[in-house]
Amino acid sequence: MIYMTYRQAISYIYSLEEERINLGLSRIKSLLTLLQISPEVLKVIHIAGTNGKGSVAEMVSNILAYSGYKVGVYTSPHLKDFRERIVIKRFIARKDSIDRELIPEKKLVALVREIKPLVERIARTKAGRPTFFEVTTAIMFAYFIREKVDFAVIEVGLGGRLDATNVVSPLVSVITNIGLEHTDRLGKTLRKIAREKCGIIKRESTVVTADCNPEVLGVIRKVCSQKKARLIRVRKFAGRIFTPAVRFYKFRHFHARQQSFDYYGSKYRLKGLAIPLMGEYQLANASCAIAALECVDSLRLTPGIIRKGLRYAKWPARLEVLRKAPFIIADGAHNPPAARMLKKAIEKYFKYENLILVIGILNDKDAKGILGCFLPLASKVILTRPFSPRASIPFNLASLLPPVFHSDIFIIPDPAEGLKYAVDIAGRNDLVLVTGSLYLAGAILKK
Structure with a gap:
């Protein structure tokens, strides 16, 4: 052998x-x-x-x-x-x-x-x-x-x-x-x-x-x-x-x-x-x-x-709080039903001033549907790319966003750099949400 x-x-x-x-x-x-x-x-x-x-x-x-x-x-x-x-x-x-x-x-x-x-x-x-x-x-x-x-x-x-x-x-x-x-x-x-x-x-x-x-x-x-x-x-x-x-x-x-x-x-x-x-x-x-x-x-x-x-159940990247002041939350919601449930939970459990969305989605997912759930919550959107050959290109995701968001969109393909920028611009009372794919959540948890 x-x-x-x-x-x-x-x-x-x-x-x-x-x-x-x-x-x-x-x-x-x-x-x-x-x-x-x-x-x-x-x-x-x-x-x-x-x-x-x-x-x-x-x-x-x-x-x-x-x-x-x-x-x-x-x-x-x-x-x-x-x-x-x-x-x-x-x-x-x-x-x-x-x-x-x-x-x-x-x-x-x-x-x-x-x-x-x-x-x-x-x-x-x-x-x-x-x-x-x-x-x-x-x-x-x-x-x-x-x-x-x-x-x-x-x-x-x-x-x-x-x-x-x-x-x-x-x-x-x-x-x-x-x-x-x-x-x-x-x-x-x-x-x-x-x-x-x-x-x-x-x-x-x-x-x-x-x-x-x-x-x-x-x-x-x-x-x-x-x-x-x-x-x-x-x-x-x-x-x-x-x-x-x-x-x-x-x-x-x-x-x-x-x-x-x-x-x-x-x-x-x-x-x-x-x-x-x-x-x-x-x-x-x-x-x-x-x-x-x-x-x-x-x-x-x-x-x-x-x-x-x-x-004592442990299941990472499911509404997982990684840090406070500002909150950093990782969740692998990768379809509209999961995104809707996550949105509802964010609204129920967390108080914050601004939500900064760090999102990356695979190209075989309903990106428009997922984005549609989170955009009403977000003040700024950082588009990134999960580590997967099936990951959507951030510029393609940007084309799905309504014009009202164009002044607050940031394209940062590397997930770690995207999260770092989100934290840098966040205030102590803000919330940074990393979501859209378990591959993205995994990349963040590795760091």
Whole structure:
């Protein structure tokens, strides 16, 4: 087998980004067959949705780890290190905390060396070369199976039906919410996108969703009916009668960067739960996490473990406060639904004189829609470029801005320099918001 360094392994994985996103399951199934591994052996919580997938994965895996389980966690994209995508969590009793181990460099290199000739073998067939995400997903499955994790919490990459992760038979599936995204691949309407995301629903399985849009719910209900799957809904409590198929949450208060809420479920009715993640949407995400775990009968959970798992959840670049005076906030909102939720949270939680927007967006995103959410808040706009080959050129973003902003637009392609300039011109009572892409947030957090 050819010698390979860690840098060479990562370079090889990234070279596969040149392959256009090509949804389908044939290549991932071929890779797994050649690797002689079967995802069916994993106990999976499978998470899809437009926004909130990573937050739900973090809270589900935290609760499981605090319960003493060895938990594999697969999320994307990463912020600073590719290995953040593939993590194993364990509870360390002597520290009373969770150890989050990124896939070790040596094991990643060994897996890339093993998988590379298989990728080239498949590339010579009619199926074509496996993509970046398919290869990363195959590496994840091989690593989690060989490390004998107790549970695998797996986030869908794109869509659901044809996503490379959709080769599992999950204990429970979660569809956080559904909005217009990736319309070029998933469909131009909410109904079509919902159908694609509902592709993760398996026959006679259990599905949890926090989506309240009647159009989306109609699709989810129809698919569940066709597949005889049980649907559990998560909703904000509004004094309604409890039903077996609905779980409720109720906001209590916000204090010291912690949200407190009550949860009303089938097994647990928990008051005064706390999460360090801001935004009311995170209450829905936390409730989805609890509701999903309530559906797994074999789990040894206690109210205390659930409280602990939520209280110590960490999910960077989601309304993350990096500094005060002036406030610097990083958030990876990369589609209009996420941008709207972020805007609402900024207005609810922060008081400031001027907002300086540092924004960079990928060219396959709805840049006009994202900008439209933030421009009413901004007094100045700094257009920059995330570190991604898919990043929009700042001058192209500038062409989407209304003329009224032209005197307050600054084009600074380097994200670190853009943030530095924003901080330099900000007053102590101002707020600097870095958003538009997780790739941009990751570049800022690296600095």
